Amino acid sequence: MFLDKKIAVVIPAHNEEKLIGKVISTMPDFVDHIVVVDDYSSDGTAAAVRNLAESNQKVVLIAHEQNRGVGAATATGYKWARDHKIDVTAVMNADFQMDPADLPRIVKPVCTGECDYTKGNRLFRGESWGMIPKHRYIGNSVLSLLTKIASGYWHVADSQSGYTAICLAALKAIDLDAIYPYYGVPNDMLIRLNIASFRVRDVSVKPVYNVGEVSGIKLRKVVFTIPWMLLKGFTRRMLEKYVIRDFHPLIFFYGLGIIFFFFTIILTVRAFIYLGIDGHLPPINTLAAMFSFMSSSIFTLFAMWFDMEYNKDLK
CATH class of the missing domain: 1.10.287 (Helix Hairpins)
Incomplete structure (x- = not known):
């Protein structure tokens, strides 16, 4: 527990056999549940998690029967946390690109009730430009601007960061079955949170690269799909928030x-x-x-x- 709150960490995983063990073994002791959602991996990811679960009772493995996308895997973990009444649920990638040392600062504002959702921001730090690949840094900046417009959270940036924490009330309020199932899930979450008027805060986190990770993001696939998702989300937010709920x-x-x-x-x-x-x-x-x-x-x-x-x- 952390500040008297039950903490779960959801780890969506697809073909992360090499690094999933490192992510789990370096998890801070205050984490009560480590929920790994295997998104139909073709390697030994599920087997590696099962082996770890034998010696670590905190580890929970949920396996998808088909590949559904990182957003769908995240939603599956969220549903588990919601159904088990976890106070604060964080999300970390399975490729060790999220520093476990940052987790206390990610969950603390949600645990203390200062906000309802936190997200890591790698752009706060001066070394980010030198550490993050330039094309990803620039693409992230463009999508962050579009996400500000679409979500209404003008004070947040680094929209593609999936290092997040969310309170139980927000999990109960959001339709988890409707979450965007692919790589645009952090952007979609911000839009849905804004429609429900939840408080969101950026937390500075350390960018981690060159640890053996292999990015599953294909530029040609997301360059049109994420902006299109943002446009639809923006339209939905305008209608629900500024027409239906409060003109x-x-x-x-x-x-x-x-x-x-x-x-x-x-x-x-x-x-x-x-x-x-x-x-x-x-x-x-x-x-x-x-x-x-x-x-x-x-x-x-x-x-x-x-x-x-x-x-x-x-x-």
Whole structure:
């Protein structure tokens, strides 16, 4: 236990035979349950966990009968924790890219009731730029910006970090069967938490690389799927939070921003068509495109500001 709270750590695992033992053996003593969810591994991951479970009663193995994705594996672990009434449930990867020494700081704000959900942030530290592969750092930064807009948690960053902790009340409030089943699960969780008005906090954690991990993220698969998931999540959040549950005029600002954005595209294309035909830009069309772009930007920025103000207490 930690601060009189029962603690479970969910470890989604897929083909992590080499490192899963290290993750379990270095788990802090205060952890009450280590829930490993084997997502239909083709190597000896499940066998390795079973061997460890014989000498460590904290270890619980749940095996999927088919590969369902890291998000689905996380949801399975969450369901176990919810059903067993675990006070605080953390999530750690099975590839040892999350330092166990950071776990007390991850779970403490949730245990003390300061917030409902914490997530590790590797970007707080100055050494992150030198340790994290550059393409992943840049991609993470872009997705973090998009996630701020989609989730409404403007104060959090490093959206792709899966090193998290969540309280039992939040687990009970969220539809765990609807969680995004793949690598966008941290982003999806933030959107769902914001809809339910739970408090979220970033915690600085150490980035860990070059320990033998093999990334399962394929850029060509996530470059479109995660942004699309964020767009759908953003739309759902706008409807549920600002129309159904509590109407807010920022809906009009976002709506007008989108309308003027499409007008900007149409007018810009039309202007360049005339440029190709007549050799010059039509002045009225060009002015209209500029006015439409400025209007779109102003309405969108005001909508973001309203959203930021509305959610400023969810820290």
